[in-house]
Amino acid sequence: MSEALIPRQPDAPPAVYDAATLAVLAAMEKAADEHLDRNIPNNTKRGYANDWRLWEEFHDWLAERTGHRMPSTAVTRGNLVGFVVWLDTIKFAAPTSIDRRITGVTVTARGLGVEVPKRATEAARKALKPLKHDPERMARGRGKAAAVTPEQLRQMNAAVADGLAGLRDRALWLMAFGVAGRSAEVAELRAESIVHVSQGLEVHVPAVKGRPPRDVVVSYGKNADTCPVRAWLTWRAAAGITAGPAFLPIDVWGHLSNRALSPEAVREIIARNAERAGVAVRLTGHSMRSGFITTSRRAGKREEKIREQSGHAENSPAFWGYIREADKWTDAASEDIGL
Structure with missing residues (x-):
């Protein structure tokens, strides 16, 4: 029926519309794009x-x-x-x-x-x-991220690359450890929101993926090789950063980009440096966060202070899992029982 009403015309010229029709069609195209975009989560x-x-x-x-x-x-x-x-x-x-x-x-x-x-x-x-x-x-990427230890951080420092990229990488993974930061949070850090004070650094960790922002403090470390404060100040001075993204891409010629690193790049930098250093376990971006929590707990820090640093909710199963791991050998049930 439709073929009879509208016969096929293979050689017919394209339709020509007046200006008003073209305007309506353009508006409909734009509305369709906006509608489809809204439907994407x-x-x-x-x-x-x-x-x-x-x-x-x-x-x-x-x-x-x-x-x-x-x-x-x-x-x-x-x-x-x-x-x-x-x-x-x-x-x-x-x-x-x-x-x-x-x-x-x-x-x-x-x-x-x-x-x-x-x-x-x-x-x-x-x-x-x-x-x-x-x-x-x-199996890549499955399972819980290995928690980095201070010894492994020193191992990574000993193998870090020379030059500006090496200064950035060391400052990045130590800052990620110091603020117990997720990779997305580290990628979003701003230089002007990392304030140097006499005790160390006051850092504003921005809101990421709906999680609330938080303000944390990072103290000077006793070991210069693993001190987040010294590493940040060295990188900041070498890169000439005063504002904008805290960590920037660096090309093969040593030129700094003006855009922030992506969360994927943060994770890749940590994994690459750990592999270069020969760390026995595969470290990921989350290894710095879990490593801070377990290391801080083993040093006797209070649970509420650790949660303030990491931004975990009080009833977070992940947080309490880290605490249980850190406490595993503290007053173990099998210790000193006469065996």
Whole structure:
């Protein structure tokens, strides 16, 4: 019936609309975009933004090796497969995470008007398929993060790279430890909100992902190699930072960016430095946070003071799990019972 009413006209010229019709159509397109955007959960939007930041970091990595920075909108079969290999071999990402990154990059690119060939995403997932059959790769990122110890922090300090990047990395992981910070919180720290006083540092930890902000103090450490205060002051002076993001990306030529590091970059810096130092366990961004809590508890600090530093709720199962781990050998039930 419809074919009879509207016969097919393959050679017909495109429809021409008047200005008023074009204005209405444009408004409808904008309204459709806004409606679809509102339907995307905020967590998904944040995830896509993180995926795109990693995609840009991959392009930066490529530029260091090829001498040419391709535009981030170059989403091709070769680039997507290379992205999968980079995430697997450089970032040590779990295959499930890589799968999500492919989706995030593809969706973001299409939102920017880039036409991503279907063969590109198919090739990327074909490269990913054997990784999903590797038990060791699938186990990446699972389980509770290992809590870093002061001894391991000293081990990392002894192996830290020379130059500006090394100063930043050491200040970053010691600040993460000192404020018991999540990677997202460390990424959002501002230089002007880290105030040097005679006793150490007064640090404003900003609100991240709906969690309330908090103000904490970081005391001078007795060991210069693991003192967050000295590490921060050294990095701040070397980088010439007075305001803005506390920790910045540094390119291969030692040039500072003016944007903040991403939470993923914070985690990668910690993991990379721990691996370089030969730390026996795999450390992650959360290792600094859990390490502070267990170390502080073993030093006899009160639970409420530790919670003020970490920002945990009083009834947080995660917090009390850290406390139980720290107290495991304190007055152990099997100690001094006549055996």
